[in-house]
Amino acid sequence: MIPFFKYFTISSFIALFAIIFQAYFESGQLQEVTEVLSSLMKLENVNRKSIPKVIIGYGSCSDLTVRAVDFLNYSENFKESFSQRDQNDDEINTFDDFMKSFLYYFSKGAAAERYTPNKEMFLNLVNIAKKHESHRWELGGNAAVMGTRFLIEKTEVLLAATMSDKQKTHLINGIDLVDFKPTKDFVDDIHLILEYKTGERFGEHVAPRANRYIIHSDANNPLIISLELLKPNALKGDLFVVSGLQMMDNYPFSSPTLRSERLEAVKNQIISLDKKTLTHFEMASFVEIELLNDLTKYILPYSDSIGLNEQEIDNLLHVLESGKISLVANSNPRVATTLDQMRKVFKILNRNYFANRDTDKNVRMLSRIHIHTLAFQLILNVKDSKWKNIKTAAAKSSLIAHRHVCQTSYVNPDNAILVLDDSFSTSIEENAKTDDVRPKRIDVKKSGSAISCWIEKLKVDEKNLVEVKICVAPVLVCREAKKTVGAGDNISASGLAMQI
Numbered sequence: 001m002i003p004f005f006k007y008f009t010i011s012s013f014i015a016l017f018a019i020i021f022q023a024y025f026e027s028g029q030l031q032e033v034t035e036v037l038s039s040l041m042k043l044e045n046v047n048r049k050s051i052p053k054v055i056i057g058y059g060s061c062s063d064l065t066v067r068a069v070d071f072l073n074y075s076e077n078f079k080e081s082f083s084q085r086d087q088n089d090d091e092i093n094t095f096d097d098f099m100k101s102f103l104y105y106f107s108k109g110a111a112a113e114r115y116t117p118n119k120e121m122f123l124n125l126v127n128i129a130k131k132h133e134s135h136r137w138e139l140g141g142n143a144a145v146m147g148t149r150f151l152i153e154k155t156e157v158l159l160a161a162t163m164s165d166k167q168k169t170h171l172i173n174g175i176d177l178v179d180f181k182p183t184k185d186f187v188d189d190i191h192l193i194l195e196y197k198t199g200e201r202f203g204e205h206v207a208p209r210a211n212r213y214i215i216h217s218d219a220n221n222p223l224i225i226s227l228e229l230l231k232p233n234a235l236k237g238d239l240f241v242v243s244g245l246q247m248m249d250n251y252p253f254s255s256p257t258l259r260s261e262r263l264e265a266v267k268n269q270i271i272s273l274d275k276k277t278l279t280h281f282e283m284a285s286f287v288e289i290e291l292l293n294d295l296t297k298y299i300l301p302y303s304d305s306i307g308l309n310e311q312e313i314d315n316l317l318h319v320l321e322s323g324k325i326s327l328v329a330n331s332n333p334r335v336a337t338t339l340d341q342m343r344k345v346f347k348i349l350n351r352n353y354f355a356n357r358d359t360d361k362n363v364r365m366l367s368r369i370h371i372h373t374l375a376f377q378l379i380l381n382v383k384d385s386k387w388k389n390i391k392t393a394a395a396k397s398s399l400i401a402h403r404h405v406c407q408t409s410y411v412n413p414d415n416a417i418l419v420l421d422d423s424f425s426t427s428i429e430e431n432a433k434t435d436d437v438r439p440k441r442i443d444v445k446k447s448g449s450a451i452s453c454w455i456e457k458l459k460v461d462e463k464n465l466v467e468v469k470i471c472v473a474p475v476l477v478c479r480e481a482k483k484t485v486g487a488g489d490n491i492s493a494s495g496l497a498m499q500i
């Protein structure tokens with residue numbers, strides 16, 4: 001028999017070893033985080049000779065945010081309806097539909113934004129949320145949030161959004177707003193945002209990462225009523241941003257062709273711009289395949305740049321390759337996977353560009369892609385395109401990701417984790433075999449800079465080889481997520497602001 005004290009010694013030795021190891025590991029992490037931080041901060045600023053002008057469409061809303069797991073009441077009844085959920089269950093007509101949808105995205109940690117035609121159920125939820133202790137109100141909507149970020153990054157901003165006079169008072173000073181006189185019965189659209197943190201529990205479901213689920217019942221945004229308020233003579237600038245189109249998803253338009261007509265109006269607005277004005281389309285979480293098909297027809301061919309997250313690139317690629325949507329993807333993908341998806345999207349969209357440019361003089365080459373994920377920022381620029389300062393944009397957007405989610409302007413290394421590995425492959429082997437890109441291993445530590453950039457030649461079609469520059473910036477992931485809504489908009493806008 002082993003005497004008692006031996007047990008004691010062995011177990012305490014193990015415990016001590018574990019503590020030392022943990023401390024050693026954490027100090028290593030801390031040092032790495034500090035190095036990445038200083039490397040990013042050295043790169044995050046630009047010196048501009050003149051102030052660029054940005055025009056941003058479309059819309060705004062009032063964001064009402066609550067803590068999902070405190071606000072919603074779990075019921076055992078959800079179990080059954082959750083297990084019966086299928087891919088097409090994205091119409092939200094009842095409270096039960098809503099819970100089913102929420103649980104699905106929550107358990108995957110995927111951001112979602114869904115429309116419900118059931119105004120009564122929606123207003124009921126809003127009324128409960130308004131009284132909930134965790135609630136907060138803010139000005140929201142992709143265009144308004146991006147506009148705010150652009151202004152902070154020292155650009156001139158014209159925003160196309162319709163707001164009540166009360167809502168306008170929440171808009172940051174300095175943004176130029178289109179002229180809109182609200183009628184007496186005009187009400188701002190409300191978005192109810194259910195936020196959750198990594199590891200939060202709801203019944204038997206655990207959120208794999210911090211994110212948010214948005215439910216809305218918009219009346220103004222789906223119709224893009226601010227579009228016509230952008231008068232032709234106001235459409236002069238360095239960059240035109242299209243965002244907020246996901247509000248048209250699942251919306252019951254009064255006529256079957258109305259949505260396409262509105263998207264065609266967006267297209268006409270874009271093609272009325274001077275070719276010198278760069279165009280950016282901020283994607284979002286789309287569910288309806290018809291809408292995505294319309295986007296590939298009316299919006300994508302006229303966009304110089306697109307911004308999207310890991311779910312959205314997966315979805316877009318699915319649509320382009322197979323005509324089907326993908327609702328959720330891995331919420332923390334590998335760099336190689338995302339790079340492969342980015343190249344494929346780049347090639348498909350530009351193959352269309354090369355095929356159509358002789359017949360449609362308005363099509364634009366897709367010359368910029370920005371993918372924002374939890375662990376890294378990925379930016380692609382076509383060489384010799386008009387986009388400037390790619391490295392600065394990668395650094396800036398990475399820092400903004402941390403600052404936004406942690407809600408701080410000062411980045412505390414103790415409150416950050418690096419999720420991206422020290423080295424990564426630029427392509428997944430099996431894809432590389434069939435592709436023109438030879439996978440490389442990028443060793444982030446060896447390169448001396450937190451941001452890794454390299455050049456590739458992408459074979460778009462038989463005749464066209466396009467040279468691109470790609471940069472990857474690690475994100476200092478916020479340990480204690482305070483806010484996820486608006487992250488993508490802040491990140492995208494900060495990157496764009498550095499590149500014009």
Ligand SMILES: *[C@@H]1O[C@H](CO)[C@@H](O)[C@H](O)[C@H]1NC(C)=O
Nearest residue numbers: 071072073074124125128129
């Ligand atoms: C959750 O339950 C409480 C207590 O019964 C109730 O007051 C509240 O309205 C419920 N919340 C929701 C979102 O249904």
Ligand SMILES: *[C@H]1O[C@H](CO)[C@@H](O)[C@H](O)[C@H]1NC(C)=O
Nearest residue numbers: 145148149400403404486490
């Ligand atoms: C992003 O935008 C929102 C709304 O404009 C703002 O509340 C938030 O603090 C911004 N994030 C950062 C990092 O400034």
